[in-house]
Amino acid sequence: MNELTFLEQxxxxxxxxxxxxxLVGILRSLAVISRFPEEPMRKVAQESNLPxxxxxxxxxxxxxxxxxxxxxxGAFLTPLGQDVFKSHGGSSEGYECIKCNGTSITIxxxxxxxxxxxxxxxxKMRGKPFTQLDQSFATPRTSLARIFYMSQNYDLTRxxxxxxxxxxxxxxxLAMFANKSSRIVVFDVDKRLKEIIGSANKENSVQIxxxxxxxxxxxxxxxxxxxxxxxxxxxxxxxxxxxxISRGLTLLTDKYNGxxxxxxxxxxxxxxxxxxxxxxxxxCVITNIVPNFNKYIGAQKLGGISTLYRFEIIxxxxxLIKNEYKTSLYxxxxxxxIRTYECLKCKSDIxxxxxxxxxxxxxxxxxxxxxxxxxxxxxxxxxxxx
Numbered sequence: 001m002n003e004l005t006f007l008e009q010x011x012x013x014x015x016x017x018x019x020x021x022x023l024v025g026i027l028r029s030l031a032v033i034s035r036f037p038e039e040p041m042r043k044v045a046q047e048s049n050l051p052x053x054x055x056x057x058x059x060x061x062x063x064x065x066x067x068x069x070x071x072x073x074g075a076f077l078t079p080l081g082q083d084v085f086k087s088h089g090g091s092s093e094g095y096e097c098i099k100c101n102g103t104s105i106t107i108x109x110x111x112x113x114x115x116x117x118x119x120x121x122x123x124k125m126r127g128k129p130f131t132q133l134d135q136s137f138a139t140p141r142t143s144l145a146r147i148f149y150m151s152q153n154y155d156l157t158r159x160x161x162x163x164x165x166x167x168x169x170x171x172x173x174l175a176m177f178a179n180k181s182s183r184i185v186v187f188d189v190d191k192r193l194k195e196i197i198g199s200a201n202k203e204n205s206v207q208i209x210x211x212x213x214x215x216x217x218x219x220x221x222x223x224x225x226x227x228x229x230x231x232x233x234x235x236x237x238x239x240x241x242x243x244x245i246s247r248g249l250t251l252l253t254d255k256y257n258g259x260x261x262x263x264x265x266x267x268x269x270x271x272x273x274x275x276x277x278x279x280x281x282x283x284c285v286i287t288n289i290v291p292n293f294n295k296y297i298g299a300q301k302l303g304g305i306s307t308l309y310r311f312e313i314i315x316x317x318x319x320l321i322k323n324e325y326k327t328s329l330y331x332x333x334x335x336x337x338i339r340t341y342e343c344l345k346c347k348s349d350i351x352x353x354x355x356x357x358x359x360x361x362x363x364x365x366x367x368x369x370x371x372x373x374x375x376x377x378x379x380x381x382x383x384x385x386x
Contacts, residue, residue, distance in 0.1 A: 006088055013061040019054060020268045029058045030077075033068060034085055034092040037076035044075070046292060046305050049266045103290055105152050107145055115176050118203075119143055122169050125196045129167065129298070131360050133190070134235035134330050136296045138168035138263075145293070146231070146261065146308070147173045153288070153310060155229055155259055159183065162223075162251045164215060164232035164244045166193060175206040185209040185223065187247070215247050216325040227251045233263040233294070233306070235330045238274050243329065246319035249282060254315055260284065262309040263294045283318050284311045339382040345374035354385060 010023055019025050025048070032047040041059070045052040059075050062068035067081030077085060085092075100106045109116060119140035129135035147170070150156055156178055163171045163186045171186045178184065186193065186208060194210045201208055213220070230251060234244035241264060252258035264275065279286060286309055293308035328334045338353040341364065348371045350357075350364060358364040361377070368375050 006084060009065055013058065013065075016061055017054065017057045019050065020270065021050075025050065026058060029055060030062060030067065030081075030085060031090055031092075033059070033062070033075050034077050034082070034090060035094050036074075038071045038073040040074050042304060046266075049268075101292075103145070103149075103293055105145070105149055107141075107148050109141065109144075112144065115144060115173070116140055118176075118200075119169065119173060122172055122196050122200060125199070126167065126169075126192055128362050130190065131362060132330065132332055133167075134237075134240065134332075135167045135190075136298060138170070138233070139295045139297055142293075142295045143168050143170045143173045146170050146263075147177050149290070149293070149308065149310075150174075150229075150261065151177065153259075158229045158259070160227040160253075161185070161229045161231065162227040162248065163187065164230060164248045165189075165234060166231075168233055169193075169196065169200075170231060170233075171208050172197065172200045172204075175200065175204060175208050180206070183207075183209070183227075185211060185227070187211045187213045187215065187219070187223075189214045215244060216329065218323065219247050219250050224250050225253050228253055228256070228258045229260070230258065231261040236265040236267075236306075237329065237331055237334050238271065238278065239327070239329050239334065241275060242278050242320045243325050245279070245282060245284070246321040249284075249313060249317040249319045250322075252313055252317060254317075257315060258313045258317075260311045260313060262311065263306050264309065265306045266291075278320065279311060281318065282320055283314045283316065285314060286311045336385040337382050338385055340380050341377040342380050343369040343372065343374050344376045344378060345369065346372040348372070349380070350377070 010026055013026050014023050029044065029048045032044050036043055036047065041052050041055050045055045048055055059068055066078060067084060068075050069078050096102045123137065123140055126137065129137055159179065159181065160183045161174060165188050166186045167190060171184050175184055186197065189212065191212060194212065197208050197210045200206065230248035232244045232248060234240040248260060276286065288310035290308040292305045294306040296304045332354065336354045338351050338356065341350050341352060341361065343350065346369060348369060350369065352358045352361055352364055357370065364377065365375050
């Protein structure tokens, strides 16, 4: 296949599946399928930095061209696809470190089975994530890995740690390894965490403090300038990042530079640019970026991963948001979507989302189908609202 025909066919795929990354993003998806044959779409999404539904749509277009076929486990390049890909400079070789998977640290989890099992037990106490708060629970291994990464960067030598939201229970993992004289405080609006943290305190003889607080409001004055390390996995919007980091900066001491850890979903280059601009405006300097570090339970649409950022704060810190925050914050507020689910028993269609009878799928499952009280559903479509 000549270069012109190849580019014409790729351009046709780009027209049918419009993504911000354009032709380059489409070609990257082909390269990912070549490198990871017969892997689930979740893996393709993780490597392509695209949502799962978009990757499925791209795969379908490749199938129409005869470049890709589907096996029992996932997609793979056909002989035609391999010839096309290789003849235009493609390579299926990967050079990522197979020991650390690109995270720069290797963790002997076999040595920490006690801690891992404890994290699993605490995790089960949370119930289901509140998707309206953009909650998506990190795996127990991820919560522990964050602490080991902090240790790798010598940040466990710090003594005062604040978590801006902690549905992942990373504060409990930190308490297992930090100096016993360390102060660990969690600020979160989710009341369920108070009981879980209380259990962890009692069982592990630690003193994690839980402060029920909506970060739309400024931090209570008694906590200001008391900490030297902050950690957050905020709502996956730029608004959420700006708010949570702004609140965190007010917690940091001004006696010396603090450090922060940010877990944030995979975004387009334009959105990453906005993220980095925001951090720079707040006098935060990114020192480390680890893609695919965080793994989440569920979160299928985003591929179940996010990036870990480590940043240092240069004084004077300059929060972008200082007063009460009154505008849209969460994904559902900024990009409202109506999702239609089918009841698997009576086959009724039920709309879920803003201004609907059920605001989230969790709400629908908890209350049951309004026609037959069944608790199991299948999503059949979604649409953006005005």
